[in-house]
Amino acid sequence: MTTEALIEVHDDAAALATAVAGELLARLADAQSADRVPHVVLTGGTIADAVHAELARLGAASDVDWTRVALWWGDERFVAAGSEDRNAGQARAAFIDALGVPAEHVHEVPSTDDVATAEEAAERYADALAEHGADGFEVLMLGVGPDGHVASLFPGFPQLDEQERSVVAVHDSPKPPPDRVTLTFPTLARARSTWFLVSGEGKAEAVARALSPAATPAETPASVPRGREETTWFLDRPAASHL
Ligand SMILES: O=C(O)[C@H](O)[C@@H](O)[C@H](O)[C@H](O)COP(=O)(O)O
Numbered sequence: 001m002t003t004e005a006l007i008e009v010h011d012d013a014a015a016l017a018t019a020v021a022g023e024l025l026a027r028l029a030d031a032q033s034a035d036r037v038p039h040v041v042l043t044g045g046t047i048a049d050a051v052h053a054e055l056a057r058l059g060a061a062s063d064v065d066w067t068r069v070a071l072w073w074g075d076e077r078f079v080a081a082g083s084e085d086r087n088a089g090q091a092r093a094a095f096i097d098a099l100g101v102p103a104e105h106v107h108e109v110p111s112t113d114d115v116a117t118a119e120e121a122a123e124r125y126a127d128a129l130a131e132h133g134a135d136g137f138e139v140l141m142l143g144v145g146p147d148g149h150v151a152s153l154f155p156g157f158p159q160l161d162e163q164e165r166s167v168v169a170v171h172d173s174p175k176p177p178p179d180r181v182t183l184t185f186p187t188l189a190r191a192r193s194t195w196f197l198v199s200g201e202g203k204a205e206a207v208a209r210a211l212s213p214a215a216t217p218a219e220t221p222a223s224v225p226r227g228r229e230e231t232t233w234f235l236d237r238p239a240a241s242h243l
């Protein structure tokens with residue numbers, strides 16, 4: 001079942017980040033009230049950084065028990081663990097360490113420190129998902145590129161067609177760095193709630209394309225992911241300006 005996309009527009013990036021963080025905290029608390037350990041898929045990118053900062057600001061005072069949250073990444077750059085390019089490193093510094101999520105619940109994609117190739121990193125992450133990924137994700141957050149990519153699923157790339165493997169390597173990424181690991185569409189589809197986080201005029205065309213009935217996965221990967229229960233586009237006014 002695919003859910004129709006809901007669209008929520010906020011004045012600017014700061015208001016957008018505060019709204020997403022607040023909604024995420026509420027969802028995590030609701031899941032825990034229903035005795036679920038919520039699994040959240042984080043994304044890299046600029047607006048995600050702003051959301052993470054708001055989680056750090058609001059998270060400690062929230063009703064969320066951070067020892068009962070599991071974190072994953074929709075994609076990761078295949079670089080050294082300490083590289084400033086790592087999505088996980090940025091998220092740890094921004095909120096994960098401050099809120100005390102237990103190490104065993106923070107599922108990082110292997111880095112070049114751990115394995116020799118992005119393919120090995122993808123295989124290990126697929127194993128981790130199979131072993132610890134529960135029956136899906138409470139919330140999947142996705143940034144969107146100006147070309148309409150989500151995670152590291154880029155227009156015209158062969159990874160868009162992957163239906164068997166849950167995690168794959170990406171090389172020659174048009175967005176640096178070139179080597180990455182990404183969840184595939186079937187894995188992204190395991191989310192109860194899929195949230196797109198998009199800020200800025202530079203994304204307005206990609207947002208309009210992704211929400212157009214004429215969108216094709218090959219041209220606009222962001223048109224594909226849908227939550228099993230909810231799909232919401234969290235936008236600021238500039239990003240919504242072509243709708
Ligand atoms: O690892 C990555 O690069 C991200 O996961 C990527 O998918 C990102 O979310 C978009 O490119 C949007 O990034 P910005 O918000 O910085 O434009």
